[in-house]
Amino acid sequence: MAFDTEPKRDFKVVGRRVARPDGIDKVTGRALYGADMSAPGMLMGAILRSPHAHAEIVSIDVTAAVALDGVKAVVTGADFADAMDAATADVRDNCLARGKVLYDGHAVAAVAAASGAIARAALDLIKVEYRVLPSVTDVDLAMRADAPVVQAGRAVEVVPVGLSENVTDHCEFGHGDPEAGFAAADLVIDRSFTTAATHQGYIEPHACLASMGPDGKADLWCTTQGQWAVRTACSAILGMRASQLRVTASEIGGGFGGKTTVFIEPVALALSRKAGRPVKIVMSRTEVFRATGPTVASSIDVKIGMTKEGRITAGTATLRYTGGAFPCGTVAMGAQAAFAAYDLAAVRTFGWNALTNRPKEAAYRAPGAPQAIYAVESVVDELCQKLALDPLEVRLLNAAREGTRSSYGPTFEAIGLEATLEAAKAHPHYAAPLAAGQGRGLSCGFWFNFGGNTSVSLTINTDGTVGITEGNPDIGGSRAAISQMAAEELGIPYEQVRTVIADTSSLGHNDVTDGSRVTFAVGLAVIKAARDAIAKMCARVARIWGIDPEAVEWVDGAARPTGPNAGTFPPMTLAEIAALSFKTGGPIAGHHESNADGAGVSFGVHLVDVEVDRETGATKVLRYTVFQDAGKAVQPDYVEGQMQGGAVQGIGWALNEEYIHDAEGHLLNPGFLDYRVPVASDLPPIEAVILEIPNPGHPYGVRGVGETPIVPPLAAIANAVSRAAGVRLTALPMSPPRVLKALTAQG
Amino acid sequence: MRYARPETATEAVGLLANEAGVTRVLAGGTDVLVQLRAGSVTPDLIVDIKRIAGLRAITPEAGGFRIGAAVSGAELGEHAALCALWPGVVEGCNLIGSTQVQGRATMAGNLCNGSPAADAVPGLVAAEATARIEGPTGPRECAVADIPTGPGKTAVQRDEIVTSIFLPARPARSGDAYLRFIPRTEMDIAVASAAVNLTLATDGTIAAARVVLGAVAPTVVLVTEAATALIGNRPDAATLATLQAACSAACNPIDDKRGTAEFRTQVAGVLAKRATLIAYARAGGSL
Amino acid sequence: MKTVPVSTTINGDAAEFICAPDETLLDVLRNRMGLTGAKEGCGTGDCGACSVTLDGRLVCSCLVLGVEAEGAEIATIEGLATGDGLHPLQQAFIDHAALQCGICTPGILVAAKALLDKNPDPSETELRYWLAGNLCRCTGYDKIIRAVQAAARQMRSA
Structure with missing residues (x-):
């Protein structure tokens, strides 16, 4: 796509803190989420899950379950289609196991019954004979040649000698000669880090309602980040044609990447197909933790050389990630993002993924980047400490900027890292005094951002209002931002625009709400659709006035004559044009379909102060400030909200959140009691400072903002804790027992 | 499952005694409903004791207070006189769960759940509280300290219910305190905890002390060595160091997902030390 | 399981329902009364998404049995706005x-x-x-x- 090169404009609607259109529904309890929909004759579904982390399924006997009064259907993996691409087959086998169960909680069979209680009772009647196999959940152990093999035949083409068949992915990025760089350094630090798997922790469990008729046509209501992705996966897994399945996205109670795939949806469809009745499945919180995607767990080595003036001479990183029981490419994103904040002459990153007996990874906000950048930013901080350098000045000295050849290949265009660092340096937080036992941490963060396939429709209603139909579930206020951009482009008040999110039969394909893409890509498509509608309106007006369409321009919500030969006509407003539309050629609508490019990378810097209790190892977060380049903040409240929310998810990751497995691979903490997401009383105010360095790839300069803010907190907190404690922490989470142990060892 | 809502303790005990299957007594329900949801218990009969006369009352008695078994944590926290007399006991109860859980959870329920990490229990044991237990042969009194017998196990029989807990009067110059360690600031189960109950002599030295630890053994631990360390002294650095060592020595914890044995042992002593200072200040002592 | 009739008040209006003895108040509100504003995030009292008041006391409706609501006054999110005005x-x-x-x-x-x-x-x-x-x-x-x-x-x- 050609980049727009437009003069900097004064916005009328964009940039205002407007009320979101779905606000009233969501504060009154009226908004309908995944579990809130019912259908006449509806059955309730329930899923039987493996009690073992790794076992061969010798047999499944459903006879007794089928015979129970009220049971209408029982399905297993055998009810799904056989032929599909490998990635979809992995999704299928994750929804209902085939041959082997690969992790504690892996779905094995499902029941639809007249009530949830009957369905659950029926699960107890399904007899599954397992042959339990040795399991592995630790990534470093899984890579060893003697590790239990999670899935045979999935290894990278050539498994290096000494590594396990569990190694499924390998990648390498970088440029220059790191060895020469290390030789030129005054100090080289080489450290190893680990990060635990964490869960997105959305408060709404997965839920869906599926209804398939005997003609094979089906409707599916579900909580998802992308109804088209659900349709694609489900139609393949069920062996249906896409046109036979209509998917409607409910309001979504959080996703953070975790609702970009399917878990229960194909199961509900298979049950409905068999029972001939609508089937609803709602996961319990335990099921969410056991069987939906956490992020990768990682083990990382980082080596960085620095001169005594603070210039980084070289950096290398080796990332070992595990995305659970199925191949996972997330490590490539970590390997690309690791050093993205730096302008380096020599950099190299290597990535490996290994299979383990853990749930299948699902995307989690900037997937792969927080772990890698945590490790790199920790080493940079330690170099600064040991060389007695200011960590912010060192970041500025080495910062990637426009024209920098990035560590992963492309050359950066206009980027906001330097401006963000300068803003942090100028902020009172950076100069505020610290008391004894307190420490200040700093980290840069980065995310690529994404554009992707988008299809929108914009209708000019005859009363002069405007309807927008778009296809991306609104996960944090995007309906407001999209309405604002349409109002801006059309020159009408925000209140006259209503944006709705359509089902899969109403628009062309839309990629999922991910990659921080919606405000950028859907916004861009809406602007183009508005321009399409404007062109049509100008053509109608030209006919009314009897002049060339080129002699009509659109200014402030109205068509005006322009140019020497246009004549003089009073402007015709959008409402006037709309009112006449039936007489001038029929309804007026604008459309836009594209695969958007030019998303524009995003950088952020986080500053945090903590206090460590030296007797208990507890960390208290005292002050937190987020600085981030938003390109253009369309609705600043919701940009700040992304920055604050991402920061707090990162704080949880840094301090307390982790998947805990026992020696047999059972998940020990599948609930909010022991999987500890931050609560309100854990946190200080989170200050958000928005910078606006326009993205040249968007007419209004918009960049995605959703993912970058989860990247810096891990290292920012680790650096703050390490400075407060006087000992370098290299494993996440920095839970109190771990910190106390480090303090005790230090003496 | 059947649900019964008796109006007298005798009726409740009769229902329990006559039920051959699995029974559960329901007060605040914050443990029972979690067990039902997890499927870890499938009762045949639930006996809701909240409508039994007197079970939702806090009644002054002999200079102390009798607290009905169905009084919620929130109600305890709103009772000014009780909070003034036994602040440490109330703060322990008020740490159980969220505001929402406080609206329902009871001290007696916390006791009868038998968790080694129960937040209400160390303070009650430190206070030498007693429980009144209604059974087939009538009521009996039992020291709270004797009720927990192991994780999930108590001395309350299946045909008995705790109807009230009695917190005694206390001498002048007394104070108590409870502290627990959790990884977050709220919403967690105690990884280690300590309750301290002190009475001071007129000269500001400690005349009587009870130090109780939670979550560091199968039941709460009364650490007499810690009390001995305090008695006759002020909580100066040396005394506190002795107390802390005595507490750590009394720990017999497990490693689990919530914390290591090593961590619990270390932190229990720290909490006892800190709780001592709070209790001492509440008793009117100054260092 | 034999269901039990329950008389209660929800958002100021008299309400009657039947429920199984092991059914939570949250399930009653959502599945029997059509009040889906209270959400189930965990079912164990750890997330607060199902918060309602019971006789004026804030509780998790997932930790209350439906049968316990006999004679009680329940307030849910659906009752927060009065008339056409938001709270x-x-x-x-x-x-x-x-x-x-x-x-x-x-x-x-x-x-x-x-x-x-x-x-x-x-x-x-x-x-x-x-x-x-x-x-x-x-x-x-x-x-x-x-x-x-x-x-x-x-x-x-x-």
Whole structure:
């Protein structure tokens, strides 16, 4: 796509803190989420899950379950289609196991019954004979040649000698000669880090309602980040044609990447197909933790050389990630993002993924980047400490900027890292005094951002209002931002625009709400659709006035004559044009379909102060400030909200959140009691400072903002804790027992 | 499952005694409903004791207070006189769960759940509280300290219910305190905890002390060595160091997902030390 | 399982329902009364998304049996707005962008109202501890705290 090169404009609607259109529904309890929909004759579904982390399924006997009064259907993996691409087959086998169960909680069979209680009772009647196999959940152990093999035949083409068949992915990025760089350094630090798997922790469990008729046509209501992705996966897994399945996205109670795939949806469809009745499945919180995607767990080595003036001479990183029981490419994103904040002459990153007996990874906000950048930013901080350098000045000295050849290949265009660092340096937080036992941490963060396939429709209603139909579930206020951009482009008040999110039969394909893409890509498509509608309106007006369409321009919500030969006509407003539309050629609508490019990378810097209790190892977060380049903040409240929310998810990751497995691979903490997401009383105010360095790839300069803010907190907190404690922490989470142990060892 | 809502303790005990299957007594329900949801218990009969006369009352008695078994944590926290007399006991109860859980959870329920990490229990044991237990042969009194017998196990029989807990009067110059360690600031189960109950002599030295630890053994631990360390002294650095060592020595914890044995042992002593200072200040002592 | 008839008051209106003895109040509200504003985030009292008041006391409706509601007064998110006007808390949540996905919002509004009924001028610390049982994964809580403070200010001056 050609980049727009437009003069900097004064916005009328964009940039205002407007009320979101779905606000009233969501504060009154009226908004309908995944579990809130019912259908006449509806059955309730329930899923039987493996009690073992790794076992061969010798047999499944459903006879007794089928015979129970009220049971209408029982399905297993055998009810799904056989032929599909490998990635979809992995999704299928994750929804209902085939041959082997690969992790504690892996779905094995499902029941639809007249009530949830009957369905659950029926699960107890399904007899599954397992042959339990040795399991592995630790990534470093899984890579060893003697590790239990999670899935045979999935290894990278050539498994290096000494590594396990569990190694499924390998990648390498970088440029220059790191060895020469290390030789030129005054100090080289080489450290190893680990990060635990964490869960997105959305408060709404997965839920869906599926209804398939005997003609094979089906409707599916579900909580998802992308109804088209659900349709694609489900139609393949069920062996249906896409046109036979209509998917409607409910309001979504959080996703953070975790609702970009399917878990229960194909199961509900298979049950409905068999029972001939609508089937609803709602996961319990335990099921969410056991069987939906956490992020990768990682083990990382980082080596960085620095001169005594603070210039980084070289950096290398080796990332070992595990995305659970199925191949996972997330490590490539970590390997690309690791050093993205730096302008380096020599950099190299290597990535490996290994299979383990853990749930299948699902995307989690900037997937792969927080772990890698945590490790790199920790080493940079330690170099600064040991060389007695200011960590912010060192970041500025080495910062990637426009024209920098990035560590992963492309050359950066206009980027906001330097401006963000300068803003942090100028902020009172950076100069505020610290008391004894307190420490200040700093980290840069980065995310690529994404554009992707988008299809929108914009209708000019005859009363002069405007309807927008778009296809991306609104996960944090995007309906407001999209309405604002349409109002801006059309020159009408925000209140006259209503944006709705359509089902899969109403628009062309839309990629999922991910990659921080919606405000950028859907916004861009809406602007183009508005321009399409404007062109049509100008053509109608030209006919009314009897002049060339080129002699009509659109200014402030109205068509005006322009140019020497246009004549003089009073402007015709959008409402006037709309009112006449039936007489001038029929309804007026604008459309836009594209695969958007030019998303524009995003950088952020986080500053945090903590206090460590030296007797208990507890960390208290005292002050937190987020600085981030938003390109253009369309609705600043919701940009700040992304920055604050991402920061707090990162704080949880840094301090307390982790998947805990026992020696047999059972998940020990599948609930909010022991999987500890931050609560309100854990946190200080989170200050958000928005910078606006326009993205040249968007007419209004918009960049995605959703993912970058989860990247810096891990290292920012680790650096703050390490400075407060006087000992370098290299494993996440920095839970109190771990910190106390480090303090005790230090003496 | 059947649900019964008796109006007298005798009726409740009769229902329990006559039920051959699995029974559960329901007060605040914050443990029972979690067990039902997890499927870890499938009762045949639930006996809701909240409508039994007197079970939702806090009644002054002999200079102390009798607290009905169905009084919620929130109600305890709103009772000014009780909070003034036994602040440490109330703060322990008020740490159980969220505001929402406080609206329902009871001290007696916390006791009868038998968790080694129960937040209400160390303070009650430190206070030498007693429980009144209604059974087939009538009521009996039992020291709270004797009720927990192991994780999930108590001395309350299946045909008995705790109807009230009695917190005694206390001498002048007394104070108590409870502290627990959790990884977050709220919403967690105690990884280690300590309750301290002190009475001071007129000269500001400690005349009587009870130090109780939670979550560091199968039941709460009364650490007499810690009390001995305090008695006759002020909580100066040396005394506190002795107390802390005595507490750590009394720990017999497990490693689990919530914390290591090593961590619990270390932190229990720290909490006892800190709780001592709070209790001492509440008793009117100054260092 | 034999169902039990229950008479109660929901949002000021008399309401009768039948439920199984092991059915939670949350399931009754959602599945039998059509009041889906209270959400199930965990079913174990750890997230607060199902918050309602029972005889004026803030509770998790997932930790209450439906049969326990006999004779009780229940208030849910659906009863917070009166007539065609939003409660000041609801308006403040919209004005201060205190929700992103909105799934925790009903529970937080019910909990915040219970606090302001009891304490019209809570400190930020009191507010954060009161709401500690209401998990929000989107906002980092900051804008929620600002919104409740703003609503409290407005309610005090009204």
